Amino acid sequence: MPKINKPGTAVSGGSRGSGAPSSPSRLRTALTLFFALDGFLFAGWVVRIPAIKEQTGASASALGLALLGLSAGGVVTMTLTGRLCRRVGSLPVVVASAALMSLSIALPPLTRSPLALGLVLLVFGACYGAMSVSLNSSAVTVAAALGRPVMPVFHGVFSLGGMVGAGLGALIAGGLSPTAHLLLLSAAGLLVTAVAGPVLLRARPPAAVRAAEDTTPRRMTRRTRGLVLICGVIALCTAYGEGAMADWGALHLEQDLDARPGVAALGYSLFALAMTVGRLSGTFLLERLGQTRVLVAGGTTAAAGMLLGALAPSVGLVLLGFGAAGLGLANIFPVAVARAGALAGPAGVAAASTLGYGGMLLGPPTIGFLADWLSLPVALTTVSLLAAGAALIGYAARNATAERPAPG
Helix, strand or coil: CCCCCCCCCCCCCCCCCCCCCCCHHHHHHHHHHHHHHHHHHHHHHHCCHHHHHHHHCCCHHHHHHHHHHHHHHHHHHHHHHHHHHHHHCHHHHHHHHHHHHHHHCCCHHHCCCHHHHHHHHHHHHHHHHHHHHHHHHHHHHHHHHHCCCCHHHHHHHHHHHHHHHHHHHHHHCCCCCHHHHHHHHHHHHHHHHHHHHHHHHCCCCCHHHHHHHHCCCCCCCHHHHHHHHHHHHHHHHHHHHHHHHHHHHHHHHHHHCCCCHHHHHHHHHHHHHHHHHHHHCHHHHHHHHCHHHHHHHHHHHHHHHHHHHHHCCCHHHHHHHHHHHHHHHCCHHHHHHHHHHHHHHHHHHHHHHHHHHHHHHHHHHHHHHHHHHCCHHHHHHHHHHHHHHHHHHHHHCCCCCCCCCCCC
């Protein structure tokens, strides 16, 4: 599993290398705060997209190109972050990327053109990508040390942070400018990082974590790379839907169904609430149903829900579809990343996370282009198609990806 931190890093109060190891539960608590912060900040940006689109005068396709900056920055950084986590440990990367993401979220509302927005989102995407991969690398290792499938709970806390961030945005969308709103989020992010960051920076790997690292294959065989790729494709298919909902869900309600800004923002908040409920119950479901059933049931539910959310003629039905889609997508991404980590350790986590979050970041610009060529409701049906594809792939590869290759 990925290195939680360098073996020589001591906890506070001890000399380098001599401090008592941090318990997995203590690291879990600190990581939980950063997962929540990640979702909170990202949702805060998401609910202000319609206002920033109007501010920059961007068309749907121009906004899609600007969002491509978010995609490019994220994907490139994710590729590099996996290597950085293996070199210096994932926890320092979590702290550094959280601080940078908190600073960069204040930049989008300062732009006045689609080009400037795209350049700013390149920076924001890079910070978001680094935080996402480092968080997942740390979480897979802590889950292995605890001996339970708790990865969905970490992602549930991310969704809870997103729900709170989106709900706050819905409340203040009509009364506070995007600039003031995102500046407040920036300050909140820096405060959380200052409080929780030292816990991660002073942590020393517990014996359970080091034991997990010792059993991890040091290199991937061709077969293992293929299995990790399958996990990454499953993650990509479902993360595409998360990205599409984040960036286009509110706009669909406001533009196609004439919903008020507060109601439009509520759409993503409901989606995030459903994901939170699904993920917080994910450990229970995985222990009783197994990974394959959770994957197949989730993909099928998400496909049906997103068809309703994209094509229904009323706001109430669209919100119902968004909720079903969130519930279905909830556990697919964390299960896929956890499988990749079990197969190939930190390299597997980095590869699957990069593919998965690549889907989250590349989905929105794809939706934008399709919306211009066809319509936004039709473009959103691609979320349903990919969710169904994830269910089929998960079922077809149920035996192969459940195996753990021998060390290479």
